[in-house]
Amino acid sequence: MNKPLLGLVLGGILGVFDGLTALVSAPETAPQIVGIVIGSTFKGLLAGVLIGWFANKVHSLPAGLIVGLAIGAFFAYLVAAMPTPDGKHYYWEIVLPGSVLGLIVGYATQTYAGPSVARS
Amino acid sequence: MASAFPPTRHSVIERLRKDDAAERSAAFGDLVEGYWQPVYKHLRATWRMTPEDAQDLTQAFFSDAFQKAWLEKYEPGKARFRTFVRVCVDRFAMNSRQASGRAKRGGDIRLVSLDFDRAEQEVRALALSAPADAEDFFRHEFVRSLFGRAVTEARAEMERTGRLVHFRLFERYDLDPDDHTSYAALAAEFGLTESQVTNYLSLVRRTFRAHALIALRGLCGTDDEYRREARELFGLEIE
Amino acid sequence: MTVTFLSDDVMSRLQAVATWPNFDGLRYTIIDEIGRGGMGAVYRGLDDVLGREVAIKVSNGVPGAELERRLNDEARILATLEHPGIVPVHDVGRLADGRLFYVMKRVRGATLPEHLAGVTSLSEKLGIFERVCDAVNFAHAHGVVHRDLKPDNIMIGEFGEVLVMDWGIAQTAGSGDRDIVLGTRGFMAPEQERAESTDARADVYSLGAVLSWLCGGSGAPRPLGAISARAMAAEPSSRYSTALALSSDVARFRAGHAVDAHRESLLERTGRFARTYRTAIILVAAYLVMRILAAYFSGARS
Structure with a gap:
């Protein structure tokens, strides 16, 4: 599996999982869970493919981890910046785990996937 | 230039037994040249003689051997000629000690000029101690003398043929054990290519070897002994 | 005549130089001696025609002798085995004194023990070992058993290439030296020590001994200890059947997978x-x- 594809798949799976954890960390958000999971999945897919693309260009675990952390934090921040219907912001609850998910995807794309093959 | 194999030369015994006095004297001169240093160092190291006593006894030994012709009594079946010489020296030293406690300069015959001062410098430089095995020690010093002569001859031949650079390379690479230089470094230093350094060194080594073989031939008792010595020293099978 | 004084060091040097073979009339010139063994000596030489450095192995034996036959066999075996882990032979010939020699690629590098002086990573050591196994497995596939595999016979080139050296007592299928013990104790299979007939599994044993040496003997991780123990089983039938099987098990360990030679507990x-x-x-x-x-x-x- 090439790196952008691994990033996409892993980002998507972790996005779904991350969205569902809202049921545990913030039970009051249960009525909006479908929207949360879709948004989280989309965020995961986008972050994952970007991290995978970077891993394809730069073969360095430290660089992959830093970029993964930054992209994960950035997308999580965008989500956290949107207030809940009751007007609350969950910055730390979203940005911190989101950053770690970026780290995980950065690590996985640098370590496990092969480079994408150019086709003629 | 000397070839890899020495020209035919008779053994020292054959030459010593010739009727021609001049030939016999020349053969003895060669023998003294090849053996006096090992004999002197043997007396210094094994017999623990003073430099003066060792010098007197070395001179006396060769003079006596020439006058009484007892080296010609060598029997090839019993031992190598080199061993025979060493045993004769031991007997001579023992008899001299018993006779007077100090060896006398035997006769007035000076076959070759023996540079004892230089030999003594070598003894000091080598810091010779009493050897565990006199035969091994004598052989080692015999080879040192043989190789020393061959190096001198090789230098002379290189000078004669205008190849002094060849010999300088040999001096640097093979005769200076402290100088861990490389062919590449020598090439740069002498303004040569590495291939030239390789070939020049090869030529001097072959010349050295050829002269060592020529000298060895003149110091062995028999052809068989020469073949054995050549095999041991040079790894050569000589027909 | 003034005789040049030679110190003991110079004497040793000249005694070595004096024994160098005479290549007059041939295209090679000796540069220096690399090593000396029972069968012959190996020299660094210059191929005058191509202007490249080579290694030249010269037999100690006289023409027709057993040592010469062995050197000849070694050259032919090396010529058969074209593999990046096996030194290629360029030429075979005779000296003026009748001794046989063969010319091979000059390998610049270090022996395995020398190389490992600066290596601490177990994974790197095992990577080298797997490449040794590759070369040995290739030889086995061509019916050649090395019979003297040991750390000193493995060289690491300047660019990291791994080479299996000294095929002097190698044996081809159908040939052999029964009743003669050849090899190195500590790395030699028991059947080889007993001078019985040997096959590729004798090399598997030696590889196991090399692996054990590489991993520091008893201090090795348990799966690796089990791999070398299986490779070094007293009975050839209990060993890995091929060098490839041994190498694959080591590769599994290196990849973090379970190995065939060791049944691990749940905790492990x-x-x-x-x-x-x-x-x-x-x-x-x-x-x-x-x-x-x-x-x-x-x-x-x-």
Whole structure:
């Protein structure tokens, strides 16, 4: 599996999982869970493919981890910046785990996937 | 230039037994040249003689051997000629000690000029101690003398043929054990290519070897002994 | 005549130089001696025609003698085995004194023990070992058994190439030296020590001994200890059947997988899994901790 594809798949799976954890960390958000999971999945897919693309260009675990952390934090921040219907912001609850998910995807794309093959 | 194999030369015994006095004297001169240093160092190291006593006894030994012709009594079946010489020296030293406690300069015959001062410098430089095995020690010093002569001859031949650079390379690479230089470094230093350094060194080594073989031939008792010595020293099978 | 004084060091040097073979009339010139063994000496030489450095092995034996036959066999075997891990032979010939010699590629590098003086990574050591196994396996596929595999006979080239050297007592299928013990104790299979007939499994034994040496003997991880123990089984039938099977098991260990030679307990399996995926596990654990902390603070805030 090439790196952008691994990033996409892993980002998507972790996005779904991350969205569902809202049921545990913030039970009051249960009525909006479908929207949360879709948004989280989309965020995961986008972050994952970007991290995978970077891993394809730069073969360095430290660089992959830093970029993964930054992209994960950035997308999580965008989500956290949107207030809940009751007007609350969950910055730390979203940005911190989101950053770690970026780290995980950065690590996985640098370590496990092969480079994408150019086709003629 | 000397070839890899020495020209035919008779053994020292054959030459010593010739009727021609001049030939016999020349053969003895060669023998003294090849053996006096090992004999002197043997007396210094094994017999623990003073430099003066060792010098007197070395001179006396060769003079006596020439006058009484007892080296010609060598029997090839019993031992190598080199061993025979060493045993004769031991007997001579023992008899001299018993006779007077100090060896006398035997006769007035000076076959070759023996540079004892230089030999003594070598003894000091080598810091010779009493050897565990006199035969091994004598052989080692015999080879040192043989190789020393061959190096001198090789230098002379290189000078004669205008190849002094060849010999300088040999001096640097093979005769200076402290100088861990490389062919590449020598090439740069002498303004040569590495291939030239390789070939020049090869030529001097072959010349050295050829002269060592020529000298060895003149110091062995028999052809068989020469073949054995050549095999041991040079790894050569000589027909 | 003034005789040049020669110190003991110079004497040793000249005694070595004096024994160098005479290549007059041939295209090679000796540069220096590389090593000396029972069968012959190896020299660094210059191929005057191509202007390249080569290694030249010269037989100690006289023409027709057993040593010469062995050197001839060695040259022919090396010529058969064209593999990056086996030194190629360029030429075979005779000196003026009748001794046989063969010319091979000059390998610049270090022996395995010398090379490992600066290597601490077990994975790198095992990578070298796998490449040794590749070369040996290639030889086995061509019916050649090395019979003297040991660390000193493995060289690491300047560019990291791994070469199996000294095929002097190698044996081709159907040939052999029964009743003669050849090899190196400590690395030699028991049947080889007993001068019985040997096959590729004798090399598997030696490879096991090399592996044990590489991993520091009793200090090796248990799966590696089990691999070398299986390779060094007293009965050839109990060993890995090929060098490839041995190499594959080592590769499995290196990749963090279970090895054939060792049945691991649940605890060992868990430990291996944890070691293999250590970073991933740490990251997932960090994520979970974050989530728990997030839930805790979220609850506290509301």
